[in-house]
Amino acid sequence: METIYWEEEMETLPRAGLESIQLKRLQKLVERVYNTVEPYKRKMDEAGVKPEDIQSLKDIQKLPFTYKDDLRDNYPFGLFTVPMDDVVRVHASSGTTGKPTVVGYTKKDIELWASVMARALSCAGATKGDMIHNAYGYGLFTGGLGAHYGAECLGATVIPASGGNSKRQITIMKDFKSTVLMATPSYALNLAETMEGMGIDPKSLSLKVGIFGAEPWSENMREEVERKLNIRAVDVYGLSEVIGPGVAMECLKSSGGMHVFEDHFYPEIIDPETGEVLPPGEKGELVFTTLTKEAFPIIRYRTKDISRLFYETCSCGRTLVRMEKVTGRTDDMLIIRGVNVFPSQVEHVLMGVEGVEPHYQIVVDREGNMDTMEVRVEVSEGIFSDEIRVLENLTKKIQNDIKDILGVTSKVKLVEPKSIQRSEGKAQRVIDNRKI
Numbered sequence: 001m002e003t004i005y006w007e008e009e010m011e012t013l014p015r016a017g018l019e020s021i022q023l024k025r026l027q028k029l030v031e032r033v034y035n036t037v038e039p040y041k042r043k044m045d046e047a048g049v050k051p052e053d054i055q056s057l058k059d060i061q062k063l064p065f066t067y068k069d070d071l072r073d074n075y076p077f078g079l080f081t082v083p084m085d086d087v088v089r090v091h092a093s094s095g096t097t098g099k100p101t102v103v104g105y106t107k108k109d110i111e112l113w114a115s116v117m118a119r120a121l122s123c124a125g126a127t128k129g130d131m132i133h134n135a136y137g138y139g140l141f142t143g144g145l146g147a148h149y150g151a152e153c154l155g156a157t158v159i160p161a162s163g164g165n166s167k168r169q170i171t172i173m174k175d176f177k178s179t180v181l182m183a184t185p186s187y188a189l190n191l192a193e194t195m196e197g198m199g200i201d202p203k204s205l206s207l208k209v210g211i212f213g214a215e216p217w218s219e220n221m222r223e224e225v226e227r228k229l230n231i232r233a234v235d236v237y238g239l240s241e242v243i244g245p246g247v248a249m250e251c252l253k254s255s256g257g258m259h260v261f262e263d264h265f266y267p268e269i270i271d272p273e274t275g276e277v278l279p280p281g282e283k284g285e286l287v288f289t290t291l292t293k294e295a296f297p298i299i300r301y302r303t304k305d306i307s308r309l310f311y312e313t314c315s316c317g318r319t320l321v322r323m324e325k326v327t328g329r330t331d332d333m334l335i336i337r338g339v340n341v342f343p344s345q346v347e348h349v350l351m352g353v354e355g356v357e358p359h360y361q362i363v364v365d366r367e368g369n370m371d372t373m374e375v376r377v378e379v380s381e382g383i384f385s386d387e388i389r390v391l392e393n394l395t396k397k398i399q400n401d402i403k404d405i406l407g408v409t410s411k412v413k414l415v416e417p418k419s420i421q422r423s424e425g426k427a428q429r430v431i432d433n434r435k436i
């Protein structure tokens with residue numbers, strides 16, 4: 001397959017050239033933020049760093065981190081660097097824990113966002129000839145509108161489907177001959193299942209590729225979605241605090257990892273405990289600095305997402321650094337009787353077992369002083385009506401696999417097909433009753 005670039009010059013620049021652009025942009029950004037946003041100035045003064053101290057890219061390490069709490073403390077618009085007259089759009093996170101975090105964009109920011117999303121779409125081989133079915137939710141969530149503007153910028157045709165109303169979505173996908181599907185991976189699965197229920201063979205659709213993100217999904221889940229929808233499935237990463245979708249994107253040739261559009265978003269990997277920057281290839285917390293955003297730039301934002309960075313040139317020709325698939329966050333790690341468990345590890349185990357469906361939930365509770373973990377997973381139709389012995393063996397197998405791979409004892413409950421709530425956006429995989 002031929003590689004398509006949206007901004008070839010930037011994407012294939014030798015690293016020295018790229019780094020010199022990054023440094024110039026960083027210096028300008030720090031100067032502007034220091035002089036326009038009081039909370040940034042205060043934090044820099046406390047750390048004893050001035051804009052002129054940024055003489056090399058490495059000097060970024062002198063700058064203080066920004067946390068989600070900084071956004072909350074300055075709710076709603078306190079970290080914006082331009083007058084509200086210049087802000088043309090705001091988005092916000094759902095704020096399930098505390099106040100929502102609000103982000104803003106100037107006209108130029110919206111253009112930048114559209115262009116990075118167009119670059120992301122190109123990584124997946126999309127062109128102006130494509131019919132892009134956008135099932136990311138439209139609204140305060142950045143997924144829907146972010147993907148939408150990117151598809152338009154590319155010159156493709158976009159179907160603004162949003163989440164929900166799955167049967168109608170499938171009819172539209174079939175009738176309009178959608179070639180690209182954009183959705184959360186859990187909603188893509190929901191669509192695949194609805195399609196099956198409608199008796200529609202995915203091979204009869206025109207879909208070629210799915211661009212899935214906004215939540216963690218394992219390699220096993222990728223295989224499942226690819227098989228069920230008869231497509232290539234690629235990963236897109238982003239977060240509203242940085243811009244929304246379009247921060248990084250997997251290409252069709254990469255043997256793993258998403259290209260970070262680092263001429264705009266400067267990534268670092270740090271040790272989440274000490275804050276020290278880790279060498280390339282080491283696993284840690286992703287930190288981002290936006291180099292070119294106007295209304296809401298952010299410096300050294302602690303994403304809590306766990307990843308690694310690889311600087312080798314990809315076989316697609318892009319010189320942009322790649323970030324490993326995000327499989328967990330520093331704050332979604334469950335500690336079950338002292339053992340660290342990531343929901344993605346449970347997903348990995350489940351997807352490797354024959355007879356179970358990719359619909360599961362992890363319920364954590366406390367009995368006396370003991371943590372308990374119950375994994376509820378749907379079994380396939382055939383298995384559910386099988387003899388009790390078959391079900392018992394399957395339960396034991398899952399329990400043993402979880403114990404072997406994760407090192408934790410869990411209860412396993414096989415549940416009826418279609419009994420776990422389906423996602424129309426980001427799936428809720430964990431119910432932690434200990435926090436209630």
Ligand code: DLL
Pocket residue numbers: 093136141142143144212213214215216217235236237238239240241244245246303305325326327329
């Ligand atoms: O989820 C932006 C987005 C929309 C990305 C559509 C991709 C597609 P937020 O709602 O601010 O923004 O959530 C950001 O979601 O810090 C990660 O924890 C998680 N996340 C996003 N993309 C991925 C991914 C959007 N590809 C938070 N893999 C991030 C794993 C992801 N986690």
